[in-house]
Amino acid sequence: MxxxxxxxxxxxxxxxxxxxxxxxxxxxxxxxxxxxxxxxxxxxxxxxxxxxxxxxxxxxxxxxxxxxxxxxxxxxxxxxxxxxxxxxxxxxxxxxxxxxxxxxxxxxxxxxxxxSSAALACARLGWDLTDVGILTTVARDLDSVADALTDGRNLVILSRDETTPAQLAQLLTDNGFGWSSITVLEQLGGPAERIVRGIARTWSEPAGDPLNVVAVSCIGPHRSRAPGHPDDEYANDGQITKQPIRALTVSALAPSHRQLLWDIGSGSGSISIEWLRSEPTGRVVAFERDDTRSAQLIANATRHGVRGRLTVGGAAPESLSTAPEPDVVFIGGGLSTPVLEAAWAALSEDGRLVANAVTLENQHLLTEWYGRHGGSLRRLSVETAAPLGTMTTWRPALPIVQWVVDKS
Known part of the structure; x- marks a missing residue:
């Protein structure tokens, strides 16, 4: 044996x-x-x-x-x-x-x-390994690096091959980090060790050794992992949970280590994306019946660097039975009794369900389920300052009823 x-x-x-x-x-x-x-x-x-x-x-x-x-x-x-x-x-x-x-x-x-190559890279650069983001493109899409970008952060990226440095330079430039410094460290620790330095936006070095790591000092916008990013960061057709409600919703979903979220009626995918950005070990299955919105969702997830941790399912409740058991469920679109019943049955013990409702019919449905299973029921109302002629007034958005419940 x-x-x-x-x-x-x-x-x-x-x-x-x-x-x-x-x-x-x-x-x-x-x-x-x-x-x-x-x-x-x-x-x-x-x-x-x-x-x-x-x-x-x-x-x-x-x-x-x-x-x-x-x-x-x-x-x-x-x-x-x-x-x-x-x-x-x-x-x-x-x-x-x-x-x-x-x-x-x-x-x-x-x-x-x-x-490790990361430790060797930090030793060459004089970086504190405990304060460096370590990423890999060996088994993950290069787009996943976008999730880690923020001004002032140092990253060490394990390359897939000799083409990775140029691809990273392009990704940095496309995401507003073109002035970031790039250091390519080849054959670290060996007799053929070689170090090449440059700037992302002007990177023109030819492909070198396939055994390399790339160190990046990010220069660009400050990007927070906290939920509530501006709505214009997501391509959408109007079916999007607006910024303040999204921040409250992701907070209610309480992302935690290695959890799986079902996002039912995901639309633009803004909830899924901010869940994944809040917890780097999380995964999402997003259910969306409209093919155009599904394509939009994938594009948004790719742009934000979380595509590799998101799977797009079909319509609910039909597609729910074939998906892995969720730790957390969010229902934002397509709320109905069959969807609630299927999601509740699939939800793991001690799992959490969050549902948002706009219409009176769906708000009444959530009130019924709140009476049956408990949890918390809130009515959320947001007003935003906007012009009224030559003056300014408050413009109220449609109120949202949100039900949050833990299954026990």
Whole structure:
């Protein structure tokens, strides 16, 4: 049986950068898996070196699922049931080690890390690692970086390949951060280490080494994660929860670690987007029956850097039965008895439901459910100063009835 996986982090400095324990493990290994680049960093060993097939994820899954290590001819290659796997830097930092632990359990995995590329980058730049945002574009869309941009923030971004720096420069410029400084650090810690500096808006460096990280010092607008962004930040056809009500609604939804939100009748997606921006580990399934609004929602989520954590479903209540169980539900559009019944049934124990109603019929519906399940029922009214001839007066928006309830 494959009883044990040993995951060893290796940097661009190769064998010379490994500690004694890592060297002893590799020297005694029968089979070592890794990328071709990583395997080339090793000296002559008795081990059978196995580069990953493409796609790597499929090959790794096969290695983790087998009852014994696989040789080229299908024979067992290690009699003691141990598999050795190379990883880049710290395997538990956006690395393969996390994938392996999730698949087989921590009790069957030994991890031997070396210095991560993020730590090396901060050491070169003199940055405090605890005050730096660490992002990856290896397994996430480049657009996700937009979510982290704000004036004065330092970011270290793990690149997918040699094209990432130029793409990041364009993204920064498109989002109003064109004067941000960019530092590309290639082959960190190795003999071929190279550092290139420039400004996003004038970036013209040719593609370099595929093994690189990008450090960004953001210069641009201050961008808050707090809910209540201006309405004009979202493309919409008028079906949007307005700024002050949106701030109160996201606050009532109370985003928390790794929660899943159902946004029913999502329209422009402003609630979903501000939920995701408030909690970077959150996920959303947004239900919208109109295809045009769904496309608009996706465009808004992409612009705000949260597209990778948002899934667009179809109409409610028809599409609710196939979606994963929510921790939190928001109903903003399409409120009806069938939608409430389906959402309430799907909501996890101790989950929260928030519903907003404008019409008298829907407000009456929420009043009925409030009487049945409790919670809190509020009537929200907002007035905004606006011109009246040569003077100024208060223009009231339609009042909103909001029901907030925890399922217990």
């Amino acid at each position: 494959t009883d044990r996986f040993v995951v060893i982090g290796i940097g661009a400095d190769g064998w010379d950068g490994l500690g004694r324990r890592a060297r002893d493990e590799l020297s005694g290994a029968a089979t070592i898996y890794g990328s071709a680049r990583q395997l080339d960093l090793l000296p002559a060993l008795v081990a059978d070196l196995r580069p990953w097939d493409s796609p790597m994820s499929t090959h790794l899954a096969a290695v983790l699922a087998t009852t014994a290590p696989i040789g080229t001819d299908g024979d067992v290659t290690e009699q003691d049931g141990t598999v050795h796997i190379l990883a880049s830097g710290d395997p538990m930092f956006h690395g393969i080690g996390t994938t392996i632990v999730r698949a087989v359990g921590a009790s069957r995995v030994d991890v031997i890390p070396t210095v």
